[in-house]
Amino acid sequence: MTSYKSNPADWKKFAKFDRYRYTRNLVDEGNGRFNLMVLCWGEGHGSAIHDHANAHCVMKILQGKLCETRYAWPNLTSETEDNTHTLEELRELDRNTLDTNEICYINDSMGLHRVENSSATNPAVSLHLYSPPFSTCSVFNKQTGQKSACKVTFWSKYGERRNREIQDTRSPEDN
Numbered sequence: 001m002t003s004y005k006s007n008p009a010d011w012k013k014f015a016k017f018d019r020y021r022y023t024r025n026l027v028d029e030g031n032g033r034f035n036l037m038v039l040c041w042g043e044g045h046g047s048a049i050h051d052h053a054n055a056h057c058v059m060k061i062l063q064g065k066l067c068e069t070r071y072a073w074p075n076l077t078s079e080t081e082d083n084t085h086t087l088e089e090l091r092e093l094d095r096n097t098l099d100t101n102e103i104c105y106i107n108d109s110m111g112l113h114r115v116e117n118s119s120a121t122n123p124a125v126s127l128h129l130y131s132p133p134f135s136t137c138s139v140f141n142k143q144t145g146q147k148s149a150c151k152v153t154f155w156s157k158y159g160e161r162r163n164r165e166i167q168d169t170r171s172p173e174d175n
């Protein structure tokens with residue numbers, strides 16, 4: 001991931017944008033060992049605050065810039081049945097802008113994060129490697145720290161656009 005220099009000829013066929021939200025496009029499943037994907041971020045598009053399901057996550061910017069904001073895990077200040085209710089705003093740990101060809105790494109021991117394309121004029125594209133692969137993660141409410149399960153979905157696989165129905169059923173908190 002570090003040594004690769006972004007060349008649009010390599011990844012253009014996977015980079016499928018949506019007008020409304022960022023998209024996640026599967027490139028390779030690594031024989032079940034990892035998921036490699038290309039994410040496409042229109043102007044102002046961003047993810048929810050999420051964890052990484054006990055996996056390693058490496059992200060490299062292929063085009064444009066992305067802002068990564070890292071948060072601490074919420075404290076369990078009040079017990080509920082699912083033990084996830086906190087009603088405390090998530091504490092920001094740090095914030096970095098990543099330029100084309102820069103990489104960042106995160107796993108659950110480093111906290112949670114949100115990724116955004118804060119540019120009003122330029123789209124962004126990023127390459128993500130998750131190992132082991134996962135199909136659900138958690139998303140968090142910034143104001144309350146409350147968490148909810150989120151299914152990982154793909155806008156396209158292997159450079160082929162998926163059927164419209166699948167694309168339209170994405171959950172709003174999908175990240």
Ligand SMILES: [Fe+2]
Pocket residue numbers: 050051052057113
């Ligand atoms: Fe992430």
